[in-house]
Amino acid sequence: MTSIVLYCRPGFEKECGAEIQEKAAWNEMYGYLELKKNQGLVFFHLQVPEHGEALLKKLPLKRLIFTRQWFVTLTEKIELPDYNRVEAIVESLGTEWQYDDLRMEMPDTNDGKELSKFCRKLAVPLRQGLRKANILTNKKTEFKAEEGGTILHALFLSGQDVILGFSFADNSSPHVMGIPRLKFPSLAPSRSTLKLDEAFLYFIPRNEWSTRLTSGMNAVDLGSAPGGWTYQLVRRGMMVTAIDNGPMAESLMETGQVKHKMMDGFKYLPMKQNVYWLVCDMIEKPQKVAKLMSEWLLNGHCKEAMFNLKLPMKGRYQQVNEDLQAIKDAFTEHQVKYELYAKHLYYDREEITVHARLI
Ligand SMILES: C[S@@+](CC[C@H](N)C(=O)[O-])C[C@H]1O[C@@H](n2cnc3c(N)ncnc32)[C@H](O)[C@@H]1O
Structure with a gap:
Protein backbone atom coordinates (compact mmCIF):
# COMPACT_ATOMS: atom_id res chain seq x y z
CA MET A 1 0.00 0.00 0.00
CA ILE A 179 10.92 21.97 12.24
CA PRO A 180 13.29 24.94 12.03
CA ARG A 181 15.36 25.07 15.22
CA LEU A 182 15.67 28.78 16.01
CA LYS A 183 17.83 30.22 18.73
CA PHE A 184 16.06 32.43 21.24
CA PRO A 185 17.78 35.83 21.06
CA SER A 186 18.84 36.72 24.63
CA LEU A 187 17.88 40.39 24.13
CA ALA A 188 14.31 39.67 23.01
CA PRO A 189 11.68 40.54 25.65
CA SER A 190 9.40 37.52 25.07
CA ARG A 191 9.46 34.01 23.65
CA SER A 192 6.83 34.98 21.04
CA THR A 193 9.70 36.59 19.18
CA LEU A 194 10.44 33.17 17.66
CA LYS A 195 6.98 33.10 16.05
CA LEU A 196 7.66 36.16 13.91
CA ASP A 197 11.23 35.06 13.23
CA GLU A 198 9.95 31.71 11.93
CA ALA A 199 7.15 33.41 9.98
CA PHE A 200 9.59 35.66 8.08
CA LEU A 201 11.84 32.66 7.36
CA TYR A 202 8.93 30.57 6.19
CA PHE A 203 6.86 33.04 4.14
CA ILE A 204 9.43 35.42 2.66
CA PRO A 205 12.03 33.90 0.34
CA ARG A 206 15.60 34.79 1.38
CA ASN A 207 16.46 36.27 -1.99
CA GLU A 208 13.64 38.84 -1.53
CA TRP A 209 14.64 40.03 1.92
CA SER A 210 16.61 42.94 0.51
CA THR A 211 13.42 44.48 -0.89
CA ARG A 212 10.70 43.13 1.41
CA LEU A 213 12.33 42.85 4.82
CA THR A 214 14.97 45.45 5.16
CA SER A 215 16.24 48.38 7.17
CA GLY A 216 14.60 51.79 6.83
CA MET A 217 11.09 50.35 6.38
CA ASN A 218 8.21 51.51 8.56
CA ALA A 219 6.27 48.89 10.47
CA VAL A 220 3.26 48.78 12.77
CA ASP A 221 2.94 46.14 15.49
CA LEU A 222 -0.62 45.73 16.85
CA GLY A 223 -0.73 44.06 20.28
CA SER A 224 2.99 44.60 20.66
CA ALA A 225 3.75 44.32 24.40
CA PRO A 226 6.22 43.44 25.75
CA GLY A 227 7.92 43.55 22.35
CA GLY A 228 8.99 40.13 21.05
CA TRP A 229 7.69 40.88 17.56
CA THR A 230 8.83 44.49 17.64
CA TYR A 231 12.30 43.14 18.47
CA GLN A 232 12.34 41.19 15.17
CA LEU A 233 11.44 44.35 13.23
CA VAL A 234 13.95 46.50 15.13
CA ARG A 235 16.76 44.03 14.61
CA ARG A 236 16.10 44.25 10.87
CA GLY A 237 16.57 48.02 11.07
CA MET A 238 12.91 49.05 10.81
CA MET A 239 11.14 51.97 12.48
CA VAL A 240 8.23 50.56 14.47
CA THR A 241 4.99 52.02 15.82
CA ALA A 242 4.01 49.69 18.65
CA ILE A 243 0.35 49.66 19.70
CA ASP A 244 -0.60 48.17 23.06
CA ASN A 245 -1.96 49.35 26.40
CA GLY A 246 0.69 47.18 28.06
CA PRO A 247 4.30 48.33 28.59
CA MET A 248 7.07 47.79 26.05
CA ALA A 249 10.53 46.58 27.11
CA GLU A 250 12.85 49.50 27.97
CA SER A 251 15.66 47.98 25.91
CA LEU A 252 13.53 48.37 22.76
CA MET A 253 12.49 51.94 23.55
CA GLU A 254 16.17 52.84 24.04
CA THR A 255 16.96 51.89 20.42
CA GLY A 256 15.16 55.04 19.27
CA GLN A 257 13.44 52.92 16.57
CA VAL A 258 10.18 52.41 18.47
CA LYS A 259 7.23 54.74 19.05
CA HIS A 260 4.83 53.29 21.61
CA LYS A 261 1.16 54.31 21.52
CA MET A 262 -1.06 53.09 24.31
CA MET A 263 -4.32 52.58 22.46
CA ASP A 264 -6.74 50.09 20.94
CA GLY A 265 -5.22 48.26 17.97
CA PHE A 266 -8.61 48.20 16.28
CA LYS A 267 -8.78 52.01 16.33
CA TYR A 268 -5.22 52.98 15.38
CA LEU A 269 -4.55 54.09 11.81
CA PRO A 270 -1.29 55.54 10.48
CA MET A 271 -1.26 59.24 9.48
CA LYS A 272 0.73 58.57 6.30
CA GLN A 273 0.63 55.78 3.72
CA ASN A 274 4.27 54.89 4.35
CA VAL A 275 3.95 51.69 6.37
CA TYR A 276 5.39 48.59 4.71
CA TRP A 277 4.80 45.90 7.35
CA LEU A 278 1.76 45.41 9.54
CA VAL A 279 2.23 42.67 12.13
CA CYS A 280 -0.49 41.68 14.59
CA ASP A 281 -0.44 39.33 17.56
CA MET A 282 -3.52 40.64 19.41
CA ILE A 283 -5.33 37.81 21.16
CA GLU A 284 -8.75 38.59 19.79
CA LYS A 285 -11.58 36.94 17.88
CA PRO A 286 -10.03 35.65 14.61
CA GLN A 287 -12.95 36.99 12.55
CA LYS A 288 -12.26 40.49 13.90
CA VAL A 289 -8.52 40.26 13.24
CA ALA A 290 -9.07 38.87 9.72
CA LYS A 291 -11.39 41.77 8.89
CA LEU A 292 -8.95 44.35 10.27
CA MET A 293 -6.07 42.90 8.25
CA SER A 294 -7.97 42.92 4.96
CA GLU A 295 -9.08 46.52 5.60
CA TRP A 296 -5.48 47.69 6.21
CA LEU A 297 -4.33 46.04 2.98
CA LEU A 298 -7.28 47.18 0.86
CA ASN A 299 -6.99 50.78 2.12
CA GLY A 300 -3.28 50.86 1.34
CA HIS A 301 -2.28 51.38 4.99
CA CYS A 302 0.41 48.68 4.61
CA LYS A 303 2.01 46.64 1.84
CA GLU A 304 2.30 43.27 3.62
CA ALA A 305 0.69 41.83 6.72
CA MET A 306 1.78 39.02 9.02
CA PHE A 307 -0.68 38.03 11.70
CA ASN A 308 -1.88 35.30 14.00
CA LEU A 309 -5.39 33.87 14.02
CA LYS A 310 -6.38 32.17 17.24
CA LEU A 311 -7.77 28.66 16.87
CA PRO A 312 -11.00 27.70 18.62
CA MET A 313 -11.18 24.63 20.92
CA LYS A 314 -13.47 22.79 18.52
CA GLY A 315 -13.97 22.80 14.75
CA ARG A 316 -10.52 24.30 14.23
CA TYR A 317 -10.11 23.34 10.57
CA GLN A 318 -13.56 24.64 9.66
CA GLN A 319 -13.05 27.91 11.54
CA VAL A 320 -9.67 28.55 9.88
CA ASN A 321 -11.22 27.98 6.47
CA GLU A 322 -14.03 30.42 7.24
CA ASP A 323 -11.61 33.12 8.47
CA LEU A 324 -9.40 32.77 5.40
CA GLN A 325 -12.41 32.70 3.10
CA ALA A 326 -13.63 35.99 4.59
CA ILE A 327 -10.28 37.60 3.68
CA LYS A 328 -10.38 36.12 0.16
CA ASP A 329 -13.96 37.33 -0.30
CA ALA A 330 -13.00 40.87 0.71
CA PHE A 331 -10.12 40.87 -1.80
CA THR A 332 -12.27 39.38 -4.55
CA GLU A 333 -15.01 41.92 -3.94
CA HIS A 334 -12.45 44.70 -4.48
CA GLN A 335 -11.11 42.91 -7.58
CA VAL A 336 -7.52 42.93 -6.36
CA LYS A 337 -4.88 40.26 -6.93
CA TYR A 338 -3.41 38.91 -3.75
CA GLU A 339 -1.13 36.37 -2.13
CA LEU A 340 -2.48 34.65 0.99
CA TYR A 341 -0.78 31.80 2.81
CA ALA A 342 -1.39 30.35 6.25
CA LYS A 343 0.63 27.89 8.31
CA HIS A 344 0.54 26.30 11.71
CA LEU A 345 4.20 27.06 12.37
CA TYR A 346 6.40 25.15 14.80
CA TYR A 347 6.49 28.04 17.31
CA ASP A 348 2.71 28.55 17.05
CA ARG A 349 0.48 26.81 19.58
CA GLU A 350 -3.26 27.45 19.53
CA GLU A 351 -2.99 29.82 16.57
CA ILE A 352 -1.95 29.86 12.95
CA THR A 353 0.18 32.47 11.20
CA VAL A 354 -1.07 34.18 8.07
CA HIS A 355 0.81 36.22 5.48
CA ALA A 356 -1.10 38.44 3.07
CA ARG A 357 -0.23 41.04 0.45
CA LEU A 358 -1.79 42.54 -2.63
CA ILE A 359 0.19 41.97 -5.84
C1 LIG B 1 0.34 37.60 22.82
S1 LIG B 1 0.52 39.22 23.43
C2 LIG B 1 1.63 39.91 22.26
C3 LIG B 1 3.04 39.49 22.43
C4 LIG B 1 3.98 40.24 21.55
N1 LIG B 1 3.74 39.95 20.13
C5 LIG B 1 5.41 39.90 21.86
O1 LIG B 1 6.04 39.24 21.03
O2 LIG B 1 5.88 40.30 22.93
C6 LIG B 1 -0.97 39.97 23.00
C7 LIG B 1 -1.01 41.46 23.27
O3 LIG B 1 -2.14 42.00 22.60
C8 LIG B 1 -2.59 43.09 23.36
N2 LIG B 1 -3.95 43.40 22.92
C9 LIG B 1 -5.06 42.63 23.00
N3 LIG B 1 -6.11 43.29 22.48
C10 LIG B 1 -5.65 44.51 22.08
C11 LIG B 1 -6.24 45.63 21.46
N4 LIG B 1 -7.53 45.66 21.16
N5 LIG B 1 -5.46 46.69 21.18
C12 LIG B 1 -4.14 46.68 21.46
N6 LIG B 1 -3.53 45.64 22.05
C13 LIG B 1 -4.27 44.57 22.34
C14 LIG B 1 -2.45 42.63 24.80
O4 LIG B 1 -2.35 43.73 25.66
C15 LIG B 1 -1.16 41.81 24.74
O5 LIG B 1 -0.04 42.59 25.15
Whole structure:
Protein backbone atom coordinates (compact mmCIF):
# COMPACT_ATOMS: atom_id res chain seq x y z
CA MET A 1 0.00 0.00 0.00
CA THR A 2 1.27 3.49 -0.79
CA SER A 3 0.64 6.22 1.74
CA ILE A 4 1.52 9.83 2.31
CA VAL A 5 2.97 10.42 5.76
CA LEU A 6 2.30 13.91 7.14
CA TYR A 7 3.92 15.59 10.15
CA CYS A 8 1.99 18.13 12.21
CA ARG A 9 1.96 19.54 15.73
CA PRO A 10 0.97 16.75 18.17
CA GLY A 11 -2.74 17.13 18.95
CA PHE A 12 -3.56 18.52 15.49
CA GLU A 13 -3.73 15.20 13.63
CA LYS A 14 -7.47 15.58 12.96
CA GLU A 15 -7.00 18.96 11.25
CA CYS A 16 -3.99 17.73 9.30
CA GLY A 17 -5.92 14.64 8.14
CA ALA A 18 -9.09 16.54 7.22
CA GLU A 19 -7.03 18.96 5.16
CA ILE A 20 -5.08 16.40 3.12
CA GLN A 21 -8.21 14.35 2.49
CA GLU A 22 -10.08 17.42 1.26
CA LYS A 23 -7.28 18.79 -0.92
CA ALA A 24 -6.49 15.35 -2.38
CA ALA A 25 -10.19 14.96 -3.29
CA TRP A 26 -10.03 18.29 -5.16
CA ASN A 27 -7.39 16.55 -7.28
CA GLU A 28 -9.59 13.45 -7.58
CA MET A 29 -7.31 11.38 -5.41
CA TYR A 30 -8.81 9.44 -2.56
CA GLY A 31 -7.75 7.43 0.44
CA TYR A 32 -8.40 6.79 4.12
CA LEU A 33 -6.76 8.28 7.16
CA GLU A 34 -4.85 6.72 10.03
CA LEU A 35 -4.22 9.31 12.73
CA LYS A 36 -1.44 8.71 15.29
CA LYS A 37 -3.04 10.63 18.13
CA ASN A 38 -0.79 13.11 19.93
CA GLN A 39 2.23 11.90 17.95
CA GLY A 40 1.97 14.55 15.25
CA LEU A 41 1.70 11.91 12.54
CA VAL A 42 -0.98 11.22 9.93
CA PHE A 43 -1.01 8.41 7.38
CA PHE A 44 -3.09 8.97 4.27
CA HIS A 45 -3.44 5.54 2.66
CA LEU A 46 -4.14 5.97 -1.04
CA GLN A 47 -6.59 3.96 -3.08
CA VAL A 48 -4.34 4.22 -6.15
CA PRO A 49 -0.61 3.77 -5.33
CA GLU A 50 0.56 6.15 -8.10
CA HIS A 51 -1.42 8.96 -6.49
CA GLY A 52 1.19 9.27 -3.73
CA GLU A 53 3.87 10.69 -6.01
CA ALA A 54 1.28 12.48 -8.16
CA LEU A 55 -0.14 14.37 -5.18
CA LEU A 56 3.29 15.40 -3.93
CA LYS A 57 3.95 16.85 -7.39
CA LYS A 58 0.57 18.52 -7.79
CA LEU A 59 -0.33 19.95 -4.38
CA PRO A 60 2.07 22.63 -3.05
CA LEU A 61 3.00 21.89 0.59
CA LYS A 62 2.64 25.65 1.12
CA ARG A 63 -1.10 25.21 0.57
CA LEU A 64 -1.42 22.85 3.56
CA ILE A 65 -1.90 24.76 6.79
CA PHE A 66 -1.46 21.99 9.33
CA THR A 67 1.26 19.90 7.64
CA ARG A 68 4.88 20.67 8.50
CA GLN A 69 6.45 18.00 6.33
CA TRP A 70 5.42 15.04 4.21
CA PHE A 71 6.69 12.11 2.17
CA VAL A 72 5.37 9.20 0.08
CA THR A 73 6.10 5.76 1.45
CA LEU A 74 8.45 3.41 -0.34
CA THR A 75 8.02 0.64 2.23
CA GLU A 76 5.60 -0.46 4.92
CA LYS A 77 6.99 -0.49 8.46
CA ILE A 78 10.28 -2.43 8.42
CA GLU A 79 11.39 -4.31 11.52
CA LEU A 80 15.09 -3.80 11.94
CA PRO A 81 17.44 -6.39 13.48
CA ASP A 82 19.54 -5.44 16.54
CA TYR A 83 22.66 -5.53 14.40
CA ASN A 84 23.22 -4.71 10.72
CA ARG A 85 20.49 -2.10 10.68
CA VAL A 86 22.20 -0.22 7.85
CA GLU A 87 22.32 -3.34 5.69
CA ALA A 88 18.63 -4.02 6.36
CA ILE A 89 17.66 -0.50 5.25
CA VAL A 90 19.91 -0.60 2.17
CA GLU A 91 18.47 -3.96 1.19
CA SER A 92 14.84 -2.88 1.48
CA LEU A 93 15.47 0.15 -0.75
CA GLY A 94 16.90 -1.78 -3.72
CA THR A 95 19.04 -0.04 -6.31
CA GLU A 96 16.43 1.29 -8.71
CA TRP A 97 16.30 4.88 -7.41
CA GLN A 98 18.84 7.41 -6.22
CA TYR A 99 18.29 10.18 -3.70
CA ASP A 100 20.07 13.48 -3.10
CA ASP A 101 19.77 13.74 0.67
CA LEU A 102 18.68 11.75 3.71
CA ARG A 103 16.35 12.93 6.52
CA MET A 104 16.29 10.82 9.68
CA GLU A 105 12.99 11.62 11.38
CA MET A 106 10.91 10.56 14.38
CA PRO A 107 7.61 11.57 16.03
CA ASP A 108 7.66 15.00 17.71
CA THR A 109 7.02 13.49 21.18
CA ASN A 110 9.09 12.82 24.33
CA ASP A 111 9.78 9.27 23.11
CA GLY A 112 10.78 10.78 19.79
CA LYS A 113 13.33 12.99 21.56
CA GLU A 114 14.93 9.85 23.01
CA LEU A 115 14.95 8.32 19.55
CA SER A 116 16.76 11.32 18.12
CA LYS A 117 19.91 10.33 20.06
CA PHE A 118 19.75 6.87 18.51
CA CYS A 119 19.21 8.42 15.05
CA ARG A 120 22.19 10.75 15.44
CA LYS A 121 24.42 7.74 16.09
CA LEU A 122 23.02 5.82 13.14
CA ALA A 123 23.15 8.77 10.72
CA VAL A 124 26.85 8.55 9.78
CA PRO A 125 27.00 4.78 9.08
CA LEU A 126 23.63 4.92 7.32
CA ARG A 127 24.74 7.71 4.99
CA GLN A 128 27.97 5.84 4.27
CA GLY A 129 26.08 2.61 3.57
CA LEU A 130 23.61 4.34 1.28
CA ARG A 131 26.42 6.10 -0.64
CA LYS A 132 28.33 2.84 -1.03
CA ALA A 133 25.22 1.19 -2.46
CA ASN A 134 24.77 4.20 -4.78
CA ILE A 135 21.35 4.92 -3.27
CA LEU A 136 22.46 8.32 -1.97
CA THR A 137 24.25 10.49 -4.53
CA ASN A 138 27.86 11.23 -3.77
CA LYS A 139 27.99 14.98 -4.30
CA LYS A 140 31.17 16.88 -3.52
CA THR A 141 29.26 19.97 -2.35
CA GLU A 142 26.72 20.14 0.45
CA PHE A 143 23.10 19.45 -0.58
CA LYS A 144 21.04 22.59 -1.18
CA ALA A 145 17.26 22.08 -1.09
CA GLU A 146 16.63 25.10 -3.35
CA GLU A 147 18.48 23.35 -6.17
CA GLY A 148 15.86 20.58 -6.22
CA GLY A 149 16.35 16.83 -6.03
CA THR A 150 14.77 13.92 -4.24
CA ILE A 151 14.90 13.42 -0.49
CA LEU A 152 14.96 10.02 1.20
CA HIS A 153 13.05 9.99 4.49
CA ALA A 154 13.62 7.41 7.22
CA LEU A 155 10.91 7.77 9.85
CA PHE A 156 11.91 5.87 12.98
CA LEU A 157 8.92 4.86 15.11
CA SER A 158 11.32 3.08 17.49
CA GLY A 159 14.89 1.78 17.34
CA GLN A 160 13.50 -1.32 15.65
CA ASP A 161 10.84 0.13 13.35
CA VAL A 162 11.36 2.37 10.38
CA ILE A 163 9.27 3.52 7.42
CA LEU A 164 11.10 4.67 4.31
CA GLY A 165 9.81 7.15 1.77
CA PHE A 166 10.68 10.10 -0.44
CA SER A 167 9.73 13.70 -1.13
CA PHE A 168 10.77 16.33 -3.66
CA ALA A 169 13.10 19.03 -2.35
CA ASP A 170 11.19 21.74 -4.21
CA ASN A 171 7.93 20.75 -2.51
CA SER A 172 8.90 19.73 1.01
CA SER A 173 10.33 21.44 4.05
CA PRO A 174 14.12 21.93 4.05
CA HIS A 175 14.03 21.10 7.79
CA VAL A 176 14.04 17.67 9.42
CA MET A 177 10.36 16.93 10.35
CA GLY A 178 9.58 20.43 9.03
CA ILE A 179 10.92 21.97 12.24
CA PRO A 180 13.29 24.94 12.03
CA ARG A 181 15.36 25.07 15.22
CA LEU A 182 15.67 28.78 16.01
CA LYS A 183 17.83 30.22 18.73
CA PHE A 184 16.06 32.43 21.24
CA PRO A 185 17.78 35.83 21.06
CA SER A 186 18.84 36.72 24.63
CA LEU A 187 17.88 40.39 24.13
CA ALA A 188 14.31 39.67 23.01
CA PRO A 189 11.68 40.54 25.65
CA SER A 190 9.40 37.52 25.07
CA ARG A 191 9.46 34.01 23.65
CA SER A 192 6.83 34.98 21.04
CA THR A 193 9.70 36.59 19.18
CA LEU A 194 10.44 33.17 17.66
CA LYS A 195 6.98 33.10 16.05
CA LEU A 196 7.66 36.16 13.91
CA ASP A 197 11.23 35.06 13.23
CA GLU A 198 9.95 31.71 11.93
CA ALA A 199 7.15 33.41 9.98
CA PHE A 200 9.59 35.66 8.08
CA LEU A 201 11.84 32.66 7.36
CA TYR A 202 8.93 30.57 6.19
CA PHE A 203 6.86 33.04 4.14
CA ILE A 204 9.43 35.42 2.66
CA PRO A 205 12.03 33.90 0.34
CA ARG A 206 15.60 34.79 1.38
CA ASN A 207 16.46 36.27 -1.99
CA GLU A 208 13.64 38.84 -1.53
CA TRP A 209 14.64 40.03 1.92
CA SER A 210 16.61 42.94 0.51
CA THR A 211 13.42 44.48 -0.89
CA ARG A 212 10.70 43.13 1.41
CA LEU A 213 12.33 42.85 4.82
CA THR A 214 14.97 45.45 5.16
CA SER A 215 16.24 48.38 7.17
CA GLY A 216 14.60 51.79 6.83
CA MET A 217 11.09 50.35 6.38
CA ASN A 218 8.21 51.51 8.56
CA ALA A 219 6.27 48.89 10.47
CA VAL A 220 3.26 48.78 12.77
CA ASP A 221 2.94 46.14 15.49
CA LEU A 222 -0.62 45.73 16.85
CA GLY A 223 -0.73 44.06 20.28
CA SER A 224 2.99 44.60 20.66
CA ALA A 225 3.75 44.32 24.40
CA PRO A 226 6.22 43.44 25.75
CA GLY A 227 7.92 43.55 22.35
CA GLY A 228 8.99 40.13 21.05
CA TRP A 229 7.69 40.88 17.56
CA THR A 230 8.83 44.49 17.64
CA TYR A 231 12.30 43.14 18.47
CA GLN A 232 12.34 41.19 15.17
CA LEU A 233 11.44 44.35 13.23
CA VAL A 234 13.95 46.50 15.13
CA ARG A 235 16.76 44.03 14.61
CA ARG A 236 16.10 44.25 10.87
CA GLY A 237 16.57 48.02 11.07
CA MET A 238 12.91 49.05 10.81
CA MET A 239 11.14 51.97 12.48
CA VAL A 240 8.23 50.56 14.47
CA THR A 241 4.99 52.02 15.82
CA ALA A 242 4.01 49.69 18.65
CA ILE A 243 0.35 49.66 19.70
CA ASP A 244 -0.60 48.17 23.06
CA ASN A 245 -1.96 49.35 26.40
CA GLY A 246 0.69 47.18 28.06
CA PRO A 247 4.30 48.33 28.59
CA MET A 248 7.07 47.79 26.05
CA ALA A 249 10.53 46.58 27.11
CA GLU A 250 12.85 49.50 27.97
CA SER A 251 15.66 47.98 25.91
CA LEU A 252 13.53 48.37 22.76
CA MET A 253 12.49 51.94 23.55
CA GLU A 254 16.17 52.84 24.04
CA THR A 255 16.96 51.89 20.42
CA GLY A 256 15.16 55.04 19.27
CA GLN A 257 13.44 52.92 16.57
CA VAL A 258 10.18 52.41 18.47
CA LYS A 259 7.23 54.74 19.05
CA HIS A 260 4.83 53.29 21.61
CA LYS A 261 1.16 54.31 21.52
CA MET A 262 -1.06 53.09 24.31
CA MET A 263 -4.32 52.58 22.46
CA ASP A 264 -6.74 50.09 20.94
CA GLY A 265 -5.22 48.26 17.97
CA PHE A 266 -8.61 48.20 16.28
CA LYS A 267 -8.78 52.01 16.33
CA TYR A 268 -5.22 52.98 15.38
CA LEU A 269 -4.55 54.09 11.81
CA PRO A 270 -1.29 55.54 10.48
CA MET A 271 -1.26 59.24 9.48
CA LYS A 272 0.73 58.57 6.30
CA GLN A 273 0.63 55.78 3.72
CA ASN A 274 4.27 54.89 4.35
CA VAL A 275 3.95 51.69 6.37
CA TYR A 276 5.39 48.59 4.71
CA TRP A 277 4.80 45.90 7.35
CA LEU A 278 1.76 45.41 9.54
CA VAL A 279 2.23 42.67 12.13
CA CYS A 280 -0.49 41.68 14.59
CA ASP A 281 -0.44 39.33 17.56
CA MET A 282 -3.52 40.64 19.41
CA ILE A 283 -5.33 37.81 21.16
CA GLU A 284 -8.75 38.59 19.79
CA LYS A 285 -11.58 36.94 17.88
CA PRO A 286 -10.03 35.65 14.61
CA GLN A 287 -12.95 36.99 12.55
CA LYS A 288 -12.26 40.49 13.90
CA VAL A 289 -8.52 40.26 13.24
CA ALA A 290 -9.07 38.87 9.72
CA LYS A 291 -11.39 41.77 8.89
CA LEU A 292 -8.95 44.35 10.27
CA MET A 293 -6.07 42.90 8.25
CA SER A 294 -7.97 42.92 4.96
CA GLU A 295 -9.08 46.52 5.60
CA TRP A 296 -5.48 47.69 6.21
CA LEU A 297 -4.33 46.04 2.98
CA LEU A 298 -7.28 47.18 0.86
CA ASN A 299 -6.99 50.78 2.12
CA GLY A 300 -3.28 50.86 1.34
CA HIS A 301 -2.28 51.38 4.99
CA CYS A 302 0.41 48.68 4.61
CA LYS A 303 2.01 46.64 1.84
CA GLU A 304 2.30 43.27 3.62
CA ALA A 305 0.69 41.83 6.72
CA MET A 306 1.78 39.02 9.02
CA PHE A 307 -0.68 38.03 11.70
CA ASN A 308 -1.88 35.30 14.00
CA LEU A 309 -5.39 33.87 14.02
CA LYS A 310 -6.38 32.17 17.24
CA LEU A 311 -7.77 28.66 16.87
CA PRO A 312 -11.00 27.70 18.62
CA MET A 313 -11.18 24.63 20.92
CA LYS A 314 -13.47 22.79 18.52
CA GLY A 315 -13.97 22.80 14.75
CA ARG A 316 -10.52 24.30 14.23
CA TYR A 317 -10.11 23.34 10.57
CA GLN A 318 -13.56 24.64 9.66
CA GLN A 319 -13.05 27.91 11.54
CA VAL A 320 -9.67 28.55 9.88
CA ASN A 321 -11.22 27.98 6.47
CA GLU A 322 -14.03 30.42 7.24
CA ASP A 323 -11.61 33.12 8.47
CA LEU A 324 -9.40 32.77 5.40
CA GLN A 325 -12.41 32.70 3.10
CA ALA A 326 -13.63 35.99 4.59
CA ILE A 327 -10.28 37.60 3.68
CA LYS A 328 -10.38 36.12 0.16
CA ASP A 329 -13.96 37.33 -0.30
CA ALA A 330 -13.00 40.87 0.71
CA PHE A 331 -10.12 40.87 -1.80
CA THR A 332 -12.27 39.38 -4.55
CA GLU A 333 -15.01 41.92 -3.94
CA HIS A 334 -12.45 44.70 -4.48
CA GLN A 335 -11.11 42.91 -7.58
CA VAL A 336 -7.52 42.93 -6.36
CA LYS A 337 -4.88 40.26 -6.93
CA TYR A 338 -3.41 38.91 -3.75
CA GLU A 339 -1.13 36.37 -2.13
CA LEU A 340 -2.48 34.65 0.99
CA TYR A 341 -0.78 31.80 2.81
CA ALA A 342 -1.39 30.35 6.25
CA LYS A 343 0.63 27.89 8.31
CA HIS A 344 0.54 26.30 11.71
CA LEU A 345 4.20 27.06 12.37
CA TYR A 346 6.40 25.15 14.80
CA TYR A 347 6.49 28.04 17.31
CA ASP A 348 2.71 28.55 17.05
CA ARG A 349 0.48 26.81 19.58
CA GLU A 350 -3.26 27.45 19.53
CA GLU A 351 -2.99 29.82 16.57
CA ILE A 352 -1.95 29.86 12.95
CA THR A 353 0.18 32.47 11.20
CA VAL A 354 -1.07 34.18 8.07
CA HIS A 355 0.81 36.22 5.48
CA ALA A 356 -1.10 38.44 3.07
CA ARG A 357 -0.23 41.04 0.45
CA LEU A 358 -1.79 42.54 -2.63
CA ILE A 359 0.19 41.97 -5.84
C1 LIG B 1 0.34 37.60 22.82
S1 LIG B 1 0.52 39.22 23.43
C2 LIG B 1 1.63 39.91 22.26
C3 LIG B 1 3.04 39.49 22.43
C4 LIG B 1 3.98 40.24 21.55
N1 LIG B 1 3.74 39.95 20.13
C5 LIG B 1 5.41 39.90 21.86
O1 LIG B 1 6.04 39.24 21.03
O2 LIG B 1 5.88 40.30 22.93
C6 LIG B 1 -0.97 39.97 23.00
C7 LIG B 1 -1.01 41.46 23.27
O3 LIG B 1 -2.14 42.00 22.60
C8 LIG B 1 -2.59 43.09 23.36
N2 LIG B 1 -3.95 43.40 22.92
C9 LIG B 1 -5.06 42.63 23.00
N3 LIG B 1 -6.11 43.29 22.48
C10 LIG B 1 -5.65 44.51 22.08
C11 LIG B 1 -6.24 45.63 21.46
N4 LIG B 1 -7.53 45.66 21.16
N5 LIG B 1 -5.46 46.69 21.18
C12 LIG B 1 -4.14 46.68 21.46
N6 LIG B 1 -3.53 45.64 22.05
C13 LIG B 1 -4.27 44.57 22.34
C14 LIG B 1 -2.45 42.63 24.80
O4 LIG B 1 -2.35 43.73 25.66
C15 LIG B 1 -1.16 41.81 24.74
O5 LIG B 1 -0.04 42.59 25.15
